[in-house]
Amino acid sequence: MSLSGLTLTGRRPDGLPVLTADTDDARLLLTFPPQHVAEETSRREDPPPLILPSGSGAPVPVWRAALSGPSRIAFALSRGTTLVPTVDGILTALSRGRPIPPVSPPGDLDTALELPWRTIFSFEDRQGGHDVMSLHPVLPLTLAGVSGLWRARLVAAQPEPGTPSRDAALALRAIEPDTAKADDPGFAIPLDRAQRTRLAAEASVRPAQASRLELSVLGGTLSATGLWENFAWEHEAVLGRDVRVRTVTSGVLYPLGHRAKYVELSERIFDQMAGHAAVLRSLFVLTVTEPVRHPPPEGPAARAFPFGDVEITTLAYPDLKRAEWQDFEDPATEEVHPAAYFEPSTANDGPVAFPVRCAAHDRDVRFTMPLLFVPDVSQPGFTSLTDPALENHLAEVHKQHSVVPLPGIPIDLVRADTRHDGDVHEVHSITVEGSLHSTGYRPRLTALEVRLPALRTLLGDDTPCAVRFRADYLSQGATQDLLLDMVTPLGISFVGRTARSGGLVAPHIETNALSRTLGPIDLGALPDPGTGLIDPGSLFPADATLLGFSLKDLVTDLKAPPEIASLLKPGQPPAARMAWTGVKLKKSGPFQPTGQSTLDLTVTVSADGSDTLCTVRDFALVLPTPSKPLLQLQFASLTFTHHSGGPPRIETDGPDVTFLGELQLLEQLGEAVDLGDIEPNVDVTPAGIVAQYSLPLPSVTAGAFVMSDLAVNTEIAIPFDGRPVSVTLGFASRENPFRLAVMMFGGGGYLELEIDHTGLRRLEAALEFGAMLAVDFIVARGEVHAFGGVRFELAGSAVTLTGYLRIGGCVEILGLVSVSIELCITLAYQSTTKALVGRATLVLEIDLTLWSDSIELDSGTWVLAGGGGQEDRAVLDARDTEDGLERWRAYQAAFVPVPTGGLR
Structure with missing residues (x-):
């Protein structure tokens, strides 16, 4: 106890001094021993925190505890108040005095109650402006030889009408918030650091209410309630020991943004595991209060998460362990914001996997993922649900859980009124992050892993492709055709596999984006804004070929790249289509258009089968080169067709064979041999198609001179591995050489010539002569x-x-x-x-x-x-x-x- 503003004005007959308040700021400061014990608490299902031996050596369960600091009340004494320094004299003066209104932060002579532990309160009348008085006995209350415990009951001097008589009608104001940030004592207590910090911050602005506040030498008795917009506190303590403590924290679940409440409830119960001792047990519950979130209005936020309603299907999570709150330090200001978030986890230390349902265009997409609980905190200079620095920090923390695997679900990523084939993709994983939106978070897809059924079906390539939405699409919506950027470029090559692309053509494209109408494309090979045409050199590498010739040298007036689309329909297996039609061709080396030379390619693969059609029209092959021609093969059309269940077929309108240069001597023979009217012998193998034309010639006999087994052979080879088309001309062959006999002397031979656009590839000739004698x-x-x-x-x-x-x-x-x-x-x-x-x-x-x-x-x-x-x-x-x-x-x-x- 300490006094100020009092002077000695006399003595009583027994010699005791009499002190009188002779100023307006006279006060009496009464200091109490610790008013609260912070006792250890544990989950109801957990065993006792400690087992220690008793004095007899028997093991006993132990719950630890920590004492609070002392508390003090400053009473104002009106001028003229007298005080005799005895127990009853001091208590009499207290009953006449009035507690002084709170000061923040308090000085050494100001009121400061540490109740509960490390939470510094002062008290005032709820209505404000009215006095608070202390109701306490001046003399001991004794009954049957037993004296009751002295206590000071603090109540409002003028409670508002209708207040129950037992209601103290007090307001508790936190006056030292920094004390609440002190570390916990090394074990779990009902009101931990995170909850104390939040309580002190809220109660320093708008005080809590106390219906009972009593102080004694054995501890304080408190019944208090605090209700704020996003935080609630209930506390029952008797003689310094907690009976029931409950906090409710409102917030959102990052990154989905659903509103939720986190409840911590600690109660004193007679615990069987503690030998029926009254100990504190705690329960931690998270409840989703906003089960369904509707999509935002059309805009970037809606496009970044292409789903309708997002629902968390399980609302209550009672089997949680105590929250491990994490502080957040703003990197710009270095200010630390305590208890900024935590990851809800079950008792076995595993993060809670929240079941989520997202309404897609024609199906529900379901998955589970851990979420972060972010309390809704609004303080001067910091609002948790609108702070960009905290948003970035949460994204980094949640990164380990942001990738959600999916079982290859077709998802409409655009949700436009008019759907294109490239709007729907087979999604195998999504990366979900939260973005600030209004006063909360909205989910967005920062990356997706898709697989392209078109490539899987056409090429057997099932490589996953990491993609992300293009910025232009997010800002402008369905008016944009380019939908997704590829994180890593994807090469689409039919080189060596032309059987899958129509036999005649081997496209090869390095793609880095996905178009809604064309499928995979190369952003570096888009149509020129001025001409509307694509530079073939930027679209095709050197190994992309048509009939073995470089595509970039053949294609002209190109307006669109090959369309490669996945056809994904609900309830049906994936299908694929590759289409490239009306492609104009120009002359390049041995390839010479003879009119409007064009290429048409259509490949469709579905569960019902596959259909491939590739046609090249109106062209001639002048071999080996136009500058040194030996042979010209002119085609009105060359068509490759393949229907599932049957072998590939090649159909030709032509060729018309013309011998040139040194082979003009064979022109008459060429005119007599119309290969275009002869049914070819087509040999189809995995390596390619070989069409063979053979025209036998009659034997020539002149007396003893006989020449037989004459034949003119032509072979057109169309490899499926991208090699150039080759033509082989033969007079007889190694297997069937021509025969020449003059009486007993004979011989034979053959000549074969193979050429392509590079020139002469192979020349083989043989002559044999000898004699044979036979007798019978x-x-x-x-x-x-x-x-x-x-x-x-x-x-x-x-x-x-x-x-x-x-x-x-x-x-x-x-x-x-x-x-x-x-x-x-x-x-x-x-x-x-x-x-x-x-x-x-x-x-x-x-x-x-x-x-x-x-x-x-x-x-x-x-x-x-x-x-x-x-x-x-x-x-x-x-x-x-x-x-x-x-x-x-x-x-x-x-x-x-x-x-x-x-x-x-």
């Missing part, structure tokens, strides 16, 4: 032959020149027994290895009617000269005759000498 004695017949020949082959820059000798014969007896033998010796020069190689093969065949067999002896390849490989070499090396002679002599010496007389 009815019961037996036989023949012997000997042929020699030369074959020349030019493949690219590699030249192979081969000479060979075939000697053989056969004999047949009564048609039952036959024996044949043939020896083939070849000598070849290979330009690639600069080697002269030889090979010998002997084949013996025996047929005894019921048994037959064939024996082949092959020497393998022997390098006779040159070369750098490890092939077998001949015993004698012609390049080193001296060394070869020595080895030959050593070889001879290994055998027993033959006697001079010879063998007998």
Whole structure:
């Protein structure tokens, strides 16, 4: 106790001094011992926080506690008030005095009640401007020899009419908010730092209400309630010990923005796990008070999250652990805002996975994701739901939970009245962040992972593609055709897989955006604003081809890139379409338009099957080059078609063959051979399509001169791997050479020529001549032959020149027994290895009617000269005759000498 403004004015007969207030600011400061005990609390399902041995050694459950600091009340004494420094004299003076109105922050001589722990209050009349008085006994209250505990009951001197008699009608004003920010005592207490800080901030502006406030040497008794716009506090304490503490914090759930309330309730109960001792147990509940959020009006916020209503389907979450509130430091001002957010978690420390339903255009999209609870705080200089710095901080904190996996759901990302094929995408994940909107948050999609069924169906490419909305689309809406930017460019290449793109054309596009009408596109190859045309050189790389020719050199007046669209319809499997029609072509190298040359490509793949149609019209191929022409193939159309369940087909209107240059001598033969009217032999393989035309010619006979097996062959090869179209012209072939006979002498040969737009690719020619003698004695017949020949082959820059000798014969007896033998010796020069190689093969065949067999002896390849490989070499090396002679002599010496007389 301390006094100020009083002077000694006399003494009583017993000698005690009498003090009198002789100023208007005389006061008596009464200091109380700690009025509150901050006791440890735990969840109702949790075991006791500690187990310690008792004095007897038996284990007992323990809840820890911390004492508050002392409390003090300053009483104003009116002028003339007398005080005798005895217990009853001081208590009498207190009953005449009036507590002094609160001061913030309080001085050492001002009223300051620490009740509850680390929360400094002062009290005043609820109506304001009226006095507060202390109701306390001056003398002990004794009954049956038992004296009651002295206490000071603080009440409003003039409560407003209708106030219950037991209602103290007081207002509690927080006068030292910084004290509430002190750290907790190292264990959980009912009113933790986050709630104390919020309580002190709210009660410093608008005080809470107390219906009971009593102070004593054993602790304070408090019944208080505080109701603010976004925070509520209820507190019941008796003699310094909490009985019931409840706080309700209103806020929003980031990033979705739903309103919610977080409730902490601590009650003293007789706990069975504590031996039925009265301990504090807590319950933590989060309740979603705004189950459904409707979309904002049409605008950037609505476009950034292309869903309708967003609903959190589970509203109450009672099984939470205590919130782990996180402070936020503004990086610009370095000001720390306490208890800015927390992540709701269950008792097993796992974040709550909130079930969410988003209404899409024709379906509901459901997923779960952790959310952050952000209290709705409005203080001078800081509003939690409109602060951009806090928004950025929350986005960074929530990043680990922002990616939401989805099971490949088709979602309309535009929600326009007129839907385009490119509005709907197969979404496999979304990245959700919150953005400030009005007084709260609205979700937005900062990234999506989509898969393009068109590419999966057309190319077998199921690579996920990370995309994000384009800024122009978000600001201007459905008037924009470009919808999404790709985070990483995606190459779409049919090079080597032209069977999937119509056989004739191999598009290759490096895409970095998704168009609503065209699908994947390259932003660097958009139509020129002035001409409306696309530069093919910026759209196609060098390996994109048509009939093996570079697309960027063939395409002209291009207004749109190939359209690659995914067709996603509710309840149906994904389908895909690639369309590129009316594409004008210009001359480039051997490719020569003969009119309005165009390309039309349509590929459609669905669950019902696939249809591919590719047509090139009105063109000619002048090979090898227009400057040195040898052959012209003119087509009215060249069409590739493929329907699921059947083989690919190629149809031609043409070609009209014209021999040019050095081949003009064959023009008459070409005019006689109208290949366009001959049904081709089409061979379809995974490598491509080969169309073969063959026209046999009649044998030529003139006396002993006979020329047979004549044929003119033409082969058009259309590879599916992007290689150029090639044409092979042949007079006979290796498999079926022409035959020439003059009496017993004969021979044959063939000539094949392969050309493409690069020039001559392969030239192969062979001539063979020799003799054959056959006899027939009815019961037996036989023949012997000997042929020699030369074959020349030019493949690219590699030249192979081969000479060979075939000697053989056969004999047949009564048609039952036959024996044949043939020896083939070849000598070849290979330009690639600069080697002269030889090979010998002997084949013996025996047929005894019921048994037959064939024996082949092959020497393998022997390098006779040159070369750098490890092939077998001949015993004698012609390049080193001296060394070869020595080895030959050593070889001879290994055998027993033959006697001079010879063998007998």
